[in-house]
Amino acid sequence: MAKLNLLLLLVLVVCALGLVTSQYKARTLFSALDQAQRRERQLDVVYGQLQLEASTWGQHTRVIEIATGTLGMHVPDPRQVIVLKLPAEATR
Amino acid sequence: MSHAASTTLVRLPVWRARFVLVAFMLAFVVLIGRSIYLQAMRTGFLQEQGKARYSRVLKIPATRGRILDRNGDALAVSTPVKSIWMIPGDVKASYAQKKRLAALLGLDRRELDGKLADTGRDFVYLKRQISPDTAKKVAALDIPGVYQQREYRRYYPAGEVAAHLVGFTGVDDTGQEGVELAYQNSLAGRPGSRRVIKDRLGRVVEDVGSIHPAQDGHDLTLSIDGKIQSLAFSALKSAVIAHGAKAGAIVALDVRTGEILALANVPSYNPNNRAHLSGSQLRNRAMTDSFEPGSTLKPFTIAVALEHHKVTPTTEIQTAPGTLKLGGYTIHDAHRESMLSVAQVIEKSSNVGASKIALQLPRRQMWDMFEAVGFGSPPRLRFPGEASGKVRPWQTWRPIEQATMSYGHGISVSLLQLAHAYTIFARDGVLVPLTLLRTGTPVNGVRVISTRTAREIRAMLELAVKPGGTGTRARIVGWTIAGKTGTAHIEENGGYAPDKYIASFVGFAPASKPRLVIAVMIDQPAGREYYGGLVAAPVFAQVMQGALRMLNVPHDAPLTPLEQPGASDDAKEGT
Numbered sequence: 169m170a171k172l173n174l175l176l177l178l179v180l181v182v183c184a185l186g187l188v189t190s191q192y193k194a195r196t197l198f199s200a201l202d203q204a205q206r207r208e209r210q211l212d213v214v215y216g217q218l219q220l221e222a223s224t225w226g227q228h229t230r231v232i233e234i235a236t237g238t239l240g241m242h243v244p245d246p247r248q249v250i251v252l253k254l255p256a257e258a259t260r
Numbered sequence: 261m262s263h264a265a266s267t268t269l270v271r272l273p274v275w276r277a278r279f280v281l282v283a284f285m286l287a288f289v290v291l292i293g294r295s296i297y298l299q300a301m302r303t304g305f306l307q308e309q310g311k312a313r314y315s316r317v318l319k320i321p322a323t324r325g326r327i328l329d330r331n332g333d334a335l336a337v338s339t340p341v342k343s344i345w346m347i348p349g350d351v352k353a354s355y356a357q358k359k360r361l362a363a364l365l366g367l368d369r370r371e372l373d374g375k376l377a378d379t380g381r382d383f384v385y386l387k388r389q390i391s392p393d394t395a396k397k398v399a400a401l402d403i404p405g406v407y408q409q410r411e412y413r414r415y416y417p418a419g420e421v422a423a424h425l426v427g428f429t430g431v432d433d434t435g436q437e438g439v440e441l442a443y444q445n446s447l448a449g450r451p452g453s454r455r456v457i458k459d460r461l462g463r464v465v466e467d468v469g470s471i472h473p474a475q476d477g478h479d480l481t482l483s484i485d486g487k488i489q490s491l492a493f494s495a496l497k498s499a500v501i502a503h504g505a506k507a508g509a510i511v512a513l514d515v516r517t518g519e520i521l522a523l524a525n526v527p528s529y530n531p532n533n534r535a536h537l538s539g540s541q542l543r544n545r546a547m548t549d550s551f552e553p554g555s556t557l558k559p560f561t562i563a564v565a566l567e568h569h570k571v572t573p574t575t576e577i578q579t580a581p582g583t584l585k586l587g588g589y590t591i592h593d594a595h596r597e598s599m600l601s602v603a604q605v606i607e608k609s610s611n612v613g614a615s616k617i618a619l620q621l622p623r624r625q626m627w628d629m630f631e632a633v634g635f636g637s638p639p640r641l642r643f644p645g646e647a648s649g650k651v652r653p654w655q656t657w658r659p660i661e662q663a664t665m666s667y668g669h670g671i672s673v674s675l676l677q678l679a680h681a682y683t684i685f686a687r688d689g690v691l692v693p694l695t696l697l698r699t700g701t702p703v704n705g706v707r708v709i710s711t712r713t714a715r716e717i718r719a720m721l722e723l724a725v726k727p728g729g730t731g732t733r734a735r736i737v738g739w740t741i742a743g744k745t746g747t748a749h750i751e752e753n754g755g756y757a758p759d760k761y762i763a764s765f766v767g768f769a770p771a772s773k774p775r776l777v778i779a780v781m782i783d784q785p786a787g788r789e790y791y792g793g794l795v796a797a798p799v800f801a802q803v804m805q806g807a808l809r810m811l812n813v814p815h816d817a818p819l820t821p822l823e824q825p826g827a828s829d830d831a832k833e834g835t
């Protein structure tokens with residue numbers, strides 16, 4: 169009887185330690201998940217800011233300004249344009 | 261000394277032992293009573309307090325959806341910013357710290373000192389909506405009594421180019437104008453909350469109870485093409501400036517899908533900085549203002565006549581001597597012509613010719629046409645303040661009114677309605693439903709006129725931009741176009757102002773297989789040139805040329821430079 173009790177006590181202690189460990193692991197993982205989610209939100213914010221930046225730098229007016237002003241580009245004269253037809257279009 | 265006596269056992273009185281017993285019992289009763297009180301009666305409060313030590317309710321912020329153009333470029337983006345606030349009485353800062361703080365926030369030193377001296381207040385904003393980077397530097401100063409608060413700020417990278425269309429949000433992040441207002445419900449996010457257990461270091465270790473997830477606002481992809489929008493805006497703006505006009509508007513539609521590719525107004529404003537806005541800058545003329553369109557309405561009258569076989573394109577109409585008297589009023593033509601075919605009535609934009617044709621028609625038939633193409637009812641794009649225009653019930657029309665309506669007076673429409681209505685000529689008689697959101701798929705519309713009538717009108721509209729017509733300046737290299745000019749007097753105090761005009765042009769291209777409808781309206785050009793063919797048509801040409809190139813629309817005309825338009829006299833028209 170005493171032996172059985174001792175065995176059960178041992179099992180109980182092991183279970184208790186197991187519970188503590190799994191709880192600890194769960195919390196660590198949860199904390200990691202939480203941090204990952206926070207990082208996701210941060211990255212989303214950064215993405216938004218980059219989108220904003222890309223949109224601002226890529227404004228059509230600015231592109232035109234740089235193309236015509238700084239780079240001295242212009243729309244080609246119609247006489248200089250050669251239109252190429254794709255084979256599929258040509259046969260149609 | 262009798263020490264011996266004191267060491268002998270003395271029998272204490274019994275009451276002393278009893279007293280101690282009772283005292284202990286009383287003490288236990290008090291303890292039991294207290295524990296009952298705490299366990300049974302105050303349990304709720306105490307449990308709350310316990311929880312408050314380790315569990316927290318966290319707010320999950322939701323961001324407002326982005327507004328994108330059809331290519332995915334951002335038109336409106338919310339991004340978190342920080343606001344710096346302080347409790348003046350609590351602030352303890354050295355001279356150097358104050359100096360640095362003022363420099364970081366871009367404040368004047370004296371201004372900062374003034375705010376700091378106001379110790380009676382508990383909450384003072386130092387600076388609202390600063391960038392997260394600056395906020396970090398401020399936090400690094402570590403001044404007691406200075407705090408930060410997270411907020412969202414909406415940025416509009418396209419600025420004034422798409423201001424009227426996109427609109428803006430107010431301080432509380434709700435839409436105030438434009439698409440921001442129209443689609444407020446789907447753009448706005450719903451913040452959520454979760455109850456969590458935090459550990460000693462403040463890290464979240466467990467979710468307890470239910471989580472209400474935050475609902476981020478939905479991104480919205482508009483039908484607008486950023487490049488065409490930008491081109492349209494800049495072309496319109498330079499035309500408005502060049503002609504000293506009061507305002508202008510432009511609309512570009514994709515004929516196949518009914519998508520609005522560009523919609524711009526001048527004067528505009530910068531939605532990122534709305535400090536000094538006037539009502540005139542805020543007006544989205546293309547959508548919310550209606551005006552008497554003038555000659556651009558003539559094709560609809562002719563279409564009714566063709567549809568009901570009252571005339572054919574070659575039927576001759578006598579327009580000499582260039583005036584028509586009707587019920588005490590006189591209708592004038594800008595040019596004196598004599599016999600004109602129906603096609604030439606459009607080409608030369610003859611008011612007399614259009615009136616004579618209109619007077620052959622039952623009033624009801626004309627009204628049906630106006631109603632069918634959407635005049636008199638709003639386009640239902642969910643856009644705030646859409647104008648419906650004004651078409652009076654046909655029963656009340658007098659002959660003179662029926663005549664003036666044939667050339668676009670006594671009836672008012674918005675520019676968007678006008679562009680929309682022209683899709684019937686561009687799509688072989690079918691009116692395509694409009695949309696502000698990207699669909700990218702061709703849609704079926706409602707048939708308004710027969711394919712034959714639409715093609716006949718299209719041929720007339722092509723004639724109107726060829727040499728001899730009023731709209732020669734709308735022509736472009738590489739594509740055929742079709743369109744109609746309009747020069748309308750502005751109604752003022754019940755009459756027409758003799759020297760105030762609205763110049764307009766509506767047309768589409770390529771004429772052989774229409775892809776785009778563009779409508780341009782310029783309000784009160786101040787110079788000597790005020791005809792639609794001289795003021796609005798060049799804007800049309802510029803935008804149409806660019807837009808067709810951007811959309812890779814195949815050419816249908818030789819790539820040779822256009823012959824110079826003749827004398828500007830051709831562009832003159834009565835309305």
